[in-house]
Amino acid sequence: MEKHCTNSQVKGVSTGTTILAATFNGGVVICSDSRASMGGEYVSSKTINKVIQVHDRIFCCMAGSLADAQVVIKAAKYNLSFHSVQMENPPLVIAAASVLKELCYHNKDELQAGFITAGWDKKKGPQVYVVSLGGMLVPQLVTIGGSGSTYIYGYVDAKYKPNMSRDECLQFATNALALAMGRDNVSGGVAHLVVVTETGVEHVVVPGNKLPKFHDE
Amino acid sequence: MALQDLCHLQEVFPDTDCSPFGTRTGYYDDGFPASSRSPLFNFFIPAAEFLQESPLQFGQVSSAFTSQDHLLSSLSWPPGLPQDSPQPVPLPFPMSHGTTTLAFLFQGGVLAAADTRSSCSGLVACPSSQKVLPIHSHLVGTTSGTSADCALWKRILARELRLYQLRHGRRLSTGGAAKLMSHMLHPFKGSELCVAATLCGWDASGPSLFYVCSDGTRLQGALFSVGSGSPYAYSILDQGVRWDLTLQEATSIAREAVYRATHRDAWSGNCVDVFHVSSAGWRRRGREDLREEYYRERDRQGGEDLREEYYRERDRRGGGGPEGGVLQREGQTRGGGPETE
Numbered sequence: 023m024e025k026h027c028t029n030s031q032v033k034g035v036s037t038g039t040t041i042l043a044a045t046f047n048g049g050v051v052i053c054s055d056s057r058a059s060m061g062g063e064y065v066s067s068k069t070i071n072k073v074i075q076v077h078d079r080i081f082c083c084m085a086g087s088l089a090d091a092q093v094v095i096k097a098a099k100y101n102l103s104f105h106s107v108q109m110e111n112p113p114l115v116i117a118a119a120s121v122l123k124e125l126c127y128h129n130k131d132e133l134q135a136g137f138i139t140a141g142w143d144k145k146k147g148p149q150v151y152v153v154s155l156g157g158m159l160v161p162q163l164v165t166i167g168g169s170g171s172t173y174i175y176g177y178v179d180a181k182y183k184p185n186m187s188r189d190e191c192l193q194f195a196t197n198a199l200a201l202a203m204g205r206d207n208v209s210g211g212v213a214h215l216v217v218v219t220e221t222g223v224e225h226v227v228v229p230g231n232k233l234p235k236f237h238d239e
Numbered sequence: 240m241a242l243q244d245l246c247h248l249q250e251v252f253p254d255t256d257c258s259p260f261g262t263r264t265g266y267y268d269d270g271f272p273a274s275s276r277s278p279l280f281n282f283f284i285p286a287a288e289f290l291q292e293s294p295l296q297f298g299q300v301s302s303a304f305t306s307q308d309h310l311l312s313s314l315s316w317p318p319g320l321p322q323d324s325p326q327p328v329p330l331p332f333p334m335s336h337g338t339t340t341l342a343f344l345f346q347g348g349v350l351a352a353a354d355t356r357s358s359c360s361g362l363v364a365c366p367s368s369q370k371v372l373p374i375h376s377h378l379v380g381t382t383s384g385t386s387a388d389c390a391l392w393k394r395i396l397a398r399e400l401r402l403y404q405l406r407h408g409r410r411l412s413t414g415g416a417a418k419l420m421s422h423m424l425h426p427f428k429g430s431e432l433c434v435a436a437t438l439c440g441w442d443a444s445g446p447s448l449f450y451v452c453s454d455g456t457r458l459q460g461a462l463f464s465v466g467s468g469s470p471y472a473y474s475i476l477d478q479g480v481r482w483d484l485t486l487q488e489a490t491s492i493a494r495e496a497v498y499r500a501t502h503r504d505a506w507s508g509n510c511v512d513v514f515h516v517s518s519a520g521w522r523r524r525g526r527e528d529l530r531e532e533y534y535r536e537r538d539r540q541g542g543e544d545l546r547e548e549y550y551r552e553r554d555r556r557g558g559g560g561p562e563g564g565v566l567q568r569e570g571q572t573r574g575g576g577p578e579t580e
Contacts, residue, residue: 146553176499177474201474236477237462 038062038208039072040170041083042198043140043150044182045163046191049219050148052081052140053195055170055203056211058088068211077102079223080118080141081216085168086155090135094125115141119151119159127157138167142218166198170206174198188217192226200233337506339468339497340370340381341476342437342448344461345484348517349439349446351381352493354468354501355510355526366509367526375400376520378416378440383465384433384453392434396420413440414459417449421457428455437463441516468500468507475499486515490524498532 038059043052054072059065074082076099084091098121105121106113119139126133140150152158152165164182166174177198186194192215199213213228340353353370356363371381372390374397382389399419403411411419417438424434434453440446450458450465462480464472475496484492490513501507513524 172470174474175503176471176496177478179499179502180475180495197478198474201477204477205470205473237480237482 038170038206039085039168040174040199040202040206040209041072041085041138041167042171042174042178042195043083043138043165044191044195045140045148045150045184046188047185048148049142049188049217050140050150051191051195051215051217052083052138052150053199053213053215054083054168055199055209056214057209059208062208065210071214073214073216075223076118076139077106077113077141079112079143079218080115080139081218081223082118082122083138083140083167084135085137086135087133090133091137094122094133094135094137097125098122112143114143114145115139115149116146116151116161119153123153123157123159126153126155130156136167138165140218142220147220148218168209170202170209173205174202177201188219192217196228197234201236203233204236337468337504338370338383338466339464339472339500339504339507340383340437340466341462341464341469341472341493341496342381342439343463343476343480343489343493344446344448344482345480345489346482347484347486347489348441348515349379349448350489350493351379351437351439351514351516352497353381353512354497354507354529355512356501356506356508357386358506363508369512371512371514373514373521374416374438374440375404375410377410377442377516378413378438379514379516379521380439381437381465383435385431388432388434388453389436392420392424393436395423399423410442412442412444413438413447413449414442416440417451417457417459420451421455424451424453425455427453435465437465439514439516441518441520446516464496464500466507468497468504471500471503472496490515494527494532498529501529502533 038057039055041052041054043050052073056067056069056071057065058067058070072083072085074084074095076082076095080102082095082098084095098118101121102113102118105117118141119137122137122139126135126137134155136155137153138150139153140148142148150162150165152160152162152167154160163184164178166178181194181197195215196213199215203209203211203213210230212230213233215226215228217224217226337358338354338356340351342349342351351371355365355367355370357365357368368386370383370386370389371379372393373379374393378400380393380396382393396416396419400411400416420436420438424432432453434451436451438449438451448460448463450456450460450463462476464476473496475492479492479495480489493513494511497507497511501509501511508529510526510528512526515522515524
């Protein structure tokens, strides 16, 4: 097949993953697969959770080098809790994203990790931000990342509508993850979905055998 | 060459004993199935007359290779490997392999679709090329890879299938055509030749679909998408394709998959061709410009950029602070002062 498909391996340290975050009416859904692989040949873990909580209503997904991402998120968590104590208010989602962005931008030579930050805050409601590899910060309504994301660009473009209901958005996210896991060899396992709204946080785990099945299964 | 075959052929019936062939060693008889003395790759290679030299030598073909003598000597040439491998001649310009093609089986036969953009070194060489080529009345092939190679090899395949039909009185099956193509491409393995085709046909066993690639892959399947835009098309196909689709639904899924792929992939674009192969043969749907599809979708969604509307709505609800773009707000919040709610 074409050479572009193996780009994620050429970069060297990709986790191989599929991550997605989408806003709906009243909240966000942030989700990921659960496979950690080494070199595209060995699955080192089938059940890691790539959705990390950095504050009560703010979550991050990591893509790229797992080691870099864990370190950056740990530093971000510390910064953010300090910031929220200073502000005497829960931090804004953009504050969390900015903290990650600062770390990624000022250490861009050493790090190779990108993030999706999503959450809910009182000021702007549900938001999704993408911090890419070099440190660019972009707000978006829906975003996908990781090696498996190439296989679902078409689906996300076609099926995502802003202001869906919670259940529609959950179904959309689960379908997208299932499609990506079906085509990408370094994404798989279970689907971790986190729904963040004003009232709380809900973690939904969809095991492999309960994922939606498509034509070839 | 074809005419000579016809004139000399008395053994056209496939179940005739093959012993008369023993006396015709000098002649160029191709792969009759009963011929037991021919090893796997003495199978007929139609481009054999060019293969005295390494296929890696681009375009260097001597004109002496048209006589019978060279056909004879080409038989004894050990097939499958170029004899000498000099350093490859550099290509005249960088070839591009950008395209989106797809094909899948359903109850009404086989549906094949492709975009129409031919790109080369970052520009669109042709916005209206044809990537789904009919080979015979019940076989259609999608092409991906280098356009020139694909066009040539499709013609060679069409010629060989026609010859087979004339010699044997029946058409070669889709699987047979795929195998033939795969074996014809084998001597070029390792060279810059790039052909990734899906053969969609209806034969005696019904609809079937094969993927054949110049690196040697030959796969039978129910759904394939090939080209730089294929990852983007796969998600649409995976969630939409079922066996019991009607022709209308299948066409619309194929069109949408190509449309989404052209939206994301820089090397795919312009128009979409859709072909349908059924027991009655292939039929082609009129070529459609995908630019229209883009505008139609935007109009369906309300005719304005929904993202702008969403942010405006959210800013209005979020309360506090002067109006302005998102960027202005970010500047404010990073400053930190708690706002009165």
